[in-house]
Amino acid sequence: METRSATRRKEAAAASPAMGTRAAGKSKTTAAVGARAARGNNQAAAAKKSEEAPAPALAIAGTRSGQSPPPEVEIDAEAEPSTRKRPQASGPEEGKVEGEEGDSALAKRVRADAEEEEVDDEEEDQEAAQAFNFRHFWNFLFSAQANFEDITDVPPMRHTDDPDAMHAKCRDAVQVYSVEVKQIKCGLQWPIEVFGHVAVRDSIDRKRNLIFNRGRDDCQTLTAEGITETEDMVLSSLAFTFNCMCADYKVKRHMASNKRSTVQITFALIPETVEATFEVKGIDGSWDPSLRPHFFASTHDLPSMKFVLLDPREGAVVVSDNNNVRLTRSVISVQVLGGLKLTAEALNDEKTVVHRTTVIFKPQRAGRIDGFLDFNCCKMVVKVAWSRLSIC
Structure with a gap:
């Protein structure tokens, strides 16, 4: 996801998650998207990633032929780096950092901000590494069948007019309900406009099953007020795997944070x-x-x-x-x-x-x-x- 602030007035988003975002306005937690996985859709919601490899379970994704979302969920996005600046100490008249250990209030703030940014950078590096590993492992398993960026071409309603199809069954399926931006950080402000894509993959063809897909000129606005404009930034770049074989049928919420946002995806395995x-x-x-x-x-x-x-x-x-x-x-x-x-x-x-x-x-x-x-x-x-x- 990417972010940039917007000066135009729009209402909060709730239909689909997005990859890129623009940020602006007042800070408050806002639900970003009510997304679901359904085959044949060109729009969707945001997902996360984990360190697990793709699940071997039979999972059907509900974005392609209506078959619920897959064991693998990904969010891809690119953006410019954050423009946030670290506080810096200056001359005595402006509040010089005193002592080798930095005992002044300013020194403590400088040190605290530096430590916070170090943690944020580690989170972002970890997220990027997980996304890379997900793609690498997918290519290792399925590159002979398709390219990583390929979008599923399996349509909905495959057996609507074929009630006697022997290979068609009532199967367990994952249903994605929503993707929400629960928190924005690193100087971002509401509203944010998001763009990019959210995709799920399943056992049918392992290709991307898009549940959200918007370009930069067709952003989804997540809050209502805009004030300033900032450069585009990565809001979220996540991938995670869900093993249907070991799951119950309760609603689940997968949450992940990086230096700029906390994103939550809500889904359930339906029998x-x-x-x-x-x-x-x-x-x-x-x-x-x-x-x-x-x-x-x-x-x-x-x-x-x-x-x-x-x-x-x-x-x-x-x-x-x-x-x-x-x-x-x-x-x-x-x-x-x-x-x-x-x-x-x-x-x-x-x-x-x-x-x-x-x-x-x-x-x-x-x-x-x-x-x-x-x-x-x-x-x-x-x-x-x-x-x-x-x-x-």
Whole structure:
């Protein structure tokens, strides 16, 4: 991730994480992204890295064909070095450092800042080393199959219209819910605008399954106010491995820090899943342009966890020529014996919900189901395509 400050006013981000960032404004902790892994998505959330090698477990990533996120999660980014300066002692009239050991208050501050920067530099070096090792080990195992930068070409809905496919099953899958920038450091200020990519890899083809992907000219803003402009910097460069074979089905949070940020990714291993691919289409009336849409899904097994399909901070509803609503992301993994609820909200400029409507679906092994959202200004149909998962 990269960072740079922004002078324009935007609202906090919550849909997808980002690699690069721009920083500005007042300092406060802000949730960065509500991301999920879903095949066929071009956007995503931020991830971290660990010292583990890629897990041998069968993991399906929910960004490609809807199959949940993978055992390997990476965040790549580049940026200019920080411009933060260390305090320096000067002449006596300005507060000279006294004594060989530096006994003055200024000397103590200088020493403390120097020690802090040493720790920060070590953290950044360690993060970079882990990212390098991840790439090196991946190339060692899978370079004969693909290049490290290759993006998965496995589509969603592979078995929606093939209910009798012998190799398709209801498999355990990892679902990524969000990536959050919990803290920024090293002189960065809110808001920050992030860009770059977040990707997950799984057992299907080991290629990048993008859950977030934005260029520098299409940043995601993580807070609301901008004051000054700073140069681009690496916010986060992480990679970590998750072993599905040894995991339970509880929500997990992986957190990592470097000299500029603390980032947290929230995910869970979901048992016996099918892929749900969403399509939303207007059928009557038109959306009130003064209102912002908030569409999110939740499941019976983890009702408190929201999977954002359309984030209000992305702006007004965007509708194509055939009345299809452009979603932030459209594929999730759902437990086949559970339930799926889609909630749609309309928010005003004060972020107050002025209308809310829900539709509940019973997961299927294949085929399609329609549901309806009834707003005061318009009606929409929600089409859900179901598919079992396969690794071939």
